[in-house]
Amino acid sequence: MKKLVSLFLTLVVAASLTACGGSKADESAKEPAPVTEETKEAETPIEAEETSVSWEPTQEIRIIVCYKAGGQSDLFARKLAAIIEENKFLDTSFVVVNMAEGNTNDGISALMEADADGYTLMFHHNAFITLNTTGAINASYEDVDFICEALEQPFLIVANADSKYESAQDIIDDVKAGNTVPMGYSGFASPGHFALLNFLYQADIVDGIQQITYTGGSEAITAQLGGQIDLRSSNTGDSFSYIASGDIKPLVFMSGERHASYPDVETTADMGYGQAITLRSGLFAPKGTPEEVKAAIAEAVKKACETQEWQDFCYEQGAANTYASGEEFKAKFDSDKETIDTLVEVFAEQFGK
């Protein structure tokens, strides 16, 4: 009898722990989210002026990140959440949940399955487009709601400090002279990959470049610093600190404007090329989330993006802080998709199409 009871109790505990869907991470990061009498009274006069009721969260908001802890997306999501919490732009606490499995599939599925009540969000970027177009994931950005964009990061081509290439034109000339030039990048079918492909397409050197795929930024950095590759297409986070230390040099930014930190380095726009692919990150919500919920969250993010703390953080990470509304964010995604569709056709072999 005793054995049966203990077995039963174990099963009950195990079942309840897994069923509640919570985790130690949630528990430890939880803070009470009080809505006091005073706050309610103070808000009434302002509320009366607005046409719609301003949404106030009553529980913790979960932000899903489809990448591992310590990665770029994770970092920005956590920073954004911390700023919003500290300044009480939304009177609640946030917990960032890393779901790195399934090549972003798991994270996106978790978002789509969550209730459209504003308590589950996802911080993601245009990998959503690239992975869907190449068939790596089934979900499309049309299946979710856009809340707002929080930042953009350009990609750039960097070379070893002692490289024979001094500019992007040198690379192009070398290819046109009949040589095959190896170039590394990290993340197959990622926005960074497509930024590179876009450049190759625009510069008409599609066949002359030997693309070397690395799984993550650290791997690509290690290979370049160790002299295994000379050229690499990178995001700002994986290159700026090494440019500053003099280990590598930037050849060209794949963007429309000169970068604030490196105004002397040319851009693909300077070279006469059209729209580049940049990394656009923002917040998403399950489809059908109410408008006032989305508006309240977007407002909080907008205020966070205007803080000095966020601006400084973005500057350090080489990002351009670009708050954009949900509609504008989606429009940018639509425009990116057109470019990406073309590129998948051009590089059909690589993507198994």
Place this chain on the structure above:
Amino acid sequence: MSAFFDALGIVFHLGTLLYILLGVAWGMIFGMIPGLSATLAIVVLIPITYGMEPIVGICMLLGVYIGGVSGGVISAVLLGMPGTPSSITTCYDGYPLAKSGLGEKALGIGAVSNLIGSIVGWIFLILFATQLSRLALKFGPFEYVAIIIFGIIAVVTLSGDSVLKSFLMAVLGLFFATIGSDPTYGTLRNTFGLDIISNGINTIPAMVGMFVIAHICKEVQHHSEKYALPKSKPVKGIMTKEEWKESIPNFLRSSIIGTAIGILPGIGGNLATFVCYDQAKKYDKHPETFGSGNIQGIIASETGNNAVIGGALIPMIALGIPGDTSTAALLGGLQIHDLTPGPLLFKLNPDLVYSVFISFMVAVVFMFVLLMGGKRFFPKILRIKKAFLLPTVLVLSLVGCYNLNYSMKDVWIAVLFGIFGYALSKWNFPMTPIVIGLILGKMLEKNLRLGLSQSGNSLLPLVTQPICIVFLAATVISILFAVKIKKKTIEMEEKS
């Protein structure tokens, strides 16, 4: 120089010291429980460090890392279950010692090994970080392939009685590593259409299954024994003078191996402990006693896995490149606190770097004190009836598996591997090679393909590049050594 004194001031402040102590304790709890790891302990604590001064926050996270790696010895010795993959080899000799009533002694030895391993890693960190990290960059994908081959052969030759069985299990482990997403392109493969393994087989659920669940099943079989552990005999001091003397080469060798492997970005502590254990066994006068309570086994394992910490911090501090998953999380922690890692870290934030160096030692001292102080009490605490102890460990481990990716798949994988592991042990197949195949398989494939991609599909660099040749030669020597030991064992058996 003033930065150094600033750092001293920051670290030796009562508040900071308290945070470091809490961090070490927190890490040790996570390290103790199978399924929860040092990396998780760090990730969970990062948001909590927001309100702190950046440097204090980082010192605390460092304490968590050290505690997390060191805590594994407690469960490995007293429960026979590894708290983290890097304590798997500690179970082999730690648990038999505990079973014969020498649990306290084993914990003491573990504590000292942790201490010495950490210190040696630390010395390399503070003296040679820059030079060693640049050296580590010379290791390209083919060099990694050579090291991994060495590691796999090391494990195959050391496990169990039958090399054939070990080899088969290693190959099985390698196969398991191919299930899931292709490392380069992300396409799914070998999932047989099953959703459960669509994310591949993660190391921790597999380890929890084979070493925790299967172990619990075995313990439940001996239901006549009420307690998992016999009463532990109190021990004066840690080891006898002769034991200390005997252990010196082992301490040194394991520390250096641990540090060296830790420095190579991406490989991490798991491989280090297996190589250390293997080498210790090969150089021991009585290799056949390994696995039944030879203290050298504990020393090799625990010294190795702590030396990895110092090693893994080297590329992190010097280059901003993580040595393993825990340092990757630490890097994230640095960036959240607006400290930019990279080659200029030392120049731009010398006070941070010095604080890391100083708080590392502080955390190591705290860890040692906690372990030495606790070694008498942990056995007593864990002398709960098996009926209460084992289900608790089971539930905590399964929760830990779920917590990895918030996915039930990992929990089911743990259960399946539990059944599988139990079956294996009944038929006398060693489980370690599967784990090592699983852990190293992914890295092996990734590096092999990367190397081929860089060399234009040529395997030539694998046998012509100097570092590769060194490790391949070491592999051959390792095989010869193992054959020699095998012959010796057969001779001894024939004599008796």
